[in-house]
Amino acid sequence: MHSVKQLCMANRLKLILNLLLLFCLVACSRNTNISPLLKEAEGYMNERPDSALLLLDSITHREDMSKEQNALWCLLYTQAQDKNRIEHTSDSLIQIAVNYYEKTDREDRKMLAYYYCGNVFYDLNDALQAQDYYLKAYKVGKNLDEPYWLGRLCANLGTLYIYQELYQPALDFQKEAAGYFLQDEDTVSLSMALRNIARIYVCENQLNSAITYYSKALPYTSGSHALYISNELADAYGRVGEYGKGVFYARQASALTQTTDDSCLVSLTLGDLFLKQRIIDSAYHYLSFCRRSTNVYTLKDTYHSLSQLEKYRGNLQTCLFFLEQYETLRDSVEKQTYKESLSRLQNMYDYQHVEKEKESYRQEADRKTNYLYRFLGITFFFLLLVVCIVFYLFKEKKKKEEQLNQSLRLQEQKYRDSQQYLAERNATIAELSRKAEVADDLKMQLDMMLEVVNKKIAGDTSGSIGCTQTFFTSDIYEGICKEWKKLDCEQWLEIVKWIDHVLYPNFTYKIKMVYPSISEVELQVCCLTKLDIPVSRIAVLLSMTSQAVSLNRKRLYKKLTQQEGTAKDFDKCISSL
Template identity: 60%
Template sequence: MFKLFKPLLGLLFFLLLLACSGKNEIASLLSEAESYMTVKPDRALCLLDSVKRPEDLSRKEQALWCLLYTEAQEKNRIKHSSDSLIQIAVRYYEKAGWEDRKMQAYYYCGNVFYDLNDALQAQEYYLKAYEVGKSLDAPSLLGQLCANLGSLYTFQKLYQPALIYQKKAVDYFVQDADTVSLSVTLRNIARIYVCENKLDSAIIYYSIALLHTSDSHELYMSNELADAYSRVGDYERGLSYAWKAYSKIETADDSCLVSLTLGDLYLKTGKMDSAYSYFSFARKSTNLHTVCDAYRNLSRFEKYRQNWKASADFQEQYEILRDSIEKQTYMETLARLQSLYDYRLVEKEKEYYRQEADRKTNYLYRLWGGSSFFLLMAVCVAFYLFREKKKKEEQQDQSLRLQEQKYKESQEYLKERNVTIVKLEQQIAVEQERIEENIQRYEKKLAQETDRAAEKERELKMVQVLLSKKLVVPIDGIQEEVDFNHLFFTSDMYLGLCTKWKKLDETQWPEVVKTIDHVLYRDFTSKIRILYPRISELDLVVCCLTKLDIPVGRIASLLSVNSQTISNKRKRLYEKLTHRKGSAQDFDEFIKAF
């Protein structure tokens, strides 16, 4: 008996050494991959790919492998297509309480959902990561985290929280001495201030960003800074930064983009030939937005020269491109919503299979643990229970019966799962048919809306022609001049402004301006801009609606603000336009007599 005991102990000791050696090798590989992550991310990805069966690792090693693999994909600019790997790391580190790893897992999980177009879940995980990491010493990761949160809020047009997190990111990047990320974050803050029409603050942040920027970003930052100076009227500085951007041009599209800025500056400084030359060159861009802006500025240019036919032609090209951009944006939005819907369906099905896989994995772990324990107990008690052979045989038979029973249960489960899969496939087919019907219905509706918009455009052009020719209509042999004021105040547009429209949107406002400037009160908005060149678009809307005698409460409803805000704005506008203090009623009288 003692002779049998020694070989068994030796075999057990050898197996333990072998297992420890494998664990040390995996731990060393993961550590090496993490050390390469910043300087050689492709090398780190190759090392992680060398692990053939990561599911066979221990829970700790598997969680670290999933976290590092997700990070390596991001460092190598590989777009994430699923959150299954990073969720393994998230679940493990949530229970393990390892704070720095938990913050990393939350952060990269947010990045994965950002790639999957799920902004809400990305924001949720970013906020979790910030709550965990704000007490840790990790300025680089916290800076990227706050910058991503700021970008998400900016995308949702929530500018105040976006500014808060972008400024926190600046502090972290300064602490980490990361000048590249610092310059990009400062530029993003400047863009937010541009969206809020706070151009002085935008200029300050653009200027600071240029001090830290690299050559790859200097062209775009200089061009955006030139545009900001153009908006505030400092054309000399605007031209200096525009030419600085021009000196950094590498591609034809970059040249067209900077030419558009130069053309705008030269137009505002009265250098018409140079403006026309740069605007014309900008039309060669392959970027639809650049070409669209070029046509819009060429229309303005011809309008200043009173070349009405050329202005109308350029305006028509601008409208066509703008409609194309809006249609493209609409189709991209539909595609994004459709992909998000399809992703949620697939993820729901994957979650079901993931739970089943976890259940089977747990079952295998329990089976392996039970078998190991049974083997160890068998070795230990063999010296004491050698004579109880029958009892041992009964135990083995019982174990076989248990395995046979579990095998039968697994077969029944597989049958039930196959039936469930067939039902799910049928449901997916039905949903796909419904989605295709919805897309066809939306496309038909879009075509109808396009026809109606074209019809309204033709009507407006006809009214402009009638106005320019002072049309006289014969009625029963009597020549009568058309009363355009009466036509307008009985039109659908006026009824929409007074009662029907819930809000004045971006498509309705240009039509109102065209009617005011070309039909009712010739060049009304241009005259207002002459009195107050820096007037905002919202203040111009208040002036126009007051000119049309729209009640204050109705103006507030159309602009989605309260009546007190409109009253205060009318008082301030009176001071800006007349340089005299007065009340809101004084503003109404001034506008109606203007």
């Protein structure tokens, strides 16, 4: 019965382990299959963004993704939507990518996450949030060699600044964008950047500069963009009074029109040019055609020009009619512009309000964090104090116990010593008597030896003095002081022999004992200084400058004494050895 139960338990355990293994295999297979799909979708992104979006939509079980895979999926999905011109309605996906890549060192991914987050907020009509993320992407992208993305970032920032009527920063960013597009050989984007620069100059009434940039943009432009740039260039020429060039570019634009509204837009430019030249019939022909437009801005300007034309003709009643139409449309446009301005102001207020709330929350969080740190610090201090007190009391208790044990051991030892005291005293007395006799014998022997040594010392001293005098009158000393141009190995060995064996016994040995790692040059400086050779002569013998010798003496003093000192301190130290 017992063996049957064990068999059942073993079978259950085996089943559980198999299920766990199967679960791990499924999870791993899902996790493994996702990475190639993401890589494939990223490869499709530029040429076939619709295929990339379908591929990303086919990935299910996002809950099984790793954080890195999920962040990449969110980034690529937002990018695919953007490239397929699908308007963004929420920033929830791209924020996942932003929050992940902000904590990594993948600067390229971080820049893309910031860029597409800016695009999302642009679609959500939150210009300030979009601008904030574009600036973050621009700051990261400046450290990367990515002219394609930097050009788009600068162009988008320039556009946002134009909306805020901040023309100087808008101009700077658009010019920088044009430089990046030229570097990347992206002619379409380059033409748009040059056109935007020209429009900024028009807003600032710098028409000659605007004409220059419109002219630069035209060679890179085709299709409908060429129509609008040619028409705007024609208008700019009309404003500076060069009507012939204006008509030329307006007719170029007219040849590119495809819709009625485009034809009306170009006809308005032609009508204004002819009106400024007082060619009334041609102006009336083109301006009358403009009344077919469905664009409220085109109609507004058309009625204003028609009122001026009728005023020249002297038809005041018709002029008033057109003026009324113009005022009505202008009120409509102003209301729309006013609503847009209010919307921008509201967005700005909301953004600033949110930022203030964020800052308030940050300050509150910092304040609470500081309180927490203080509380933890005080708590840790008191805990440490309690531990120290407990440890001190424990040590004191152990110390008292040790003292008590030692006292008991001493008492026991005294008791043991008292029983042997008499025997030891007698033995000590006998030993002292024997040592006294030995000491007397030793004293006699020492006296005799001292007398012999004194005699020998007297003889050695007279010999040493003679040897010293011999050295200072020798050719070696003469060579050291005057004749030798440089100290060679044989001469150095002779000097060492005289110093160590005759003049100053074991001098070099003493130096090496104090400073074991001394170099040969440093030892030569020590020996020559010991012989009282002048610094200038030492410099000649060692092929050095006098300053170098003095510096070596100063360093040697520190190495020999472990103290700071001068070259003279070194000389005194050497003379004392």
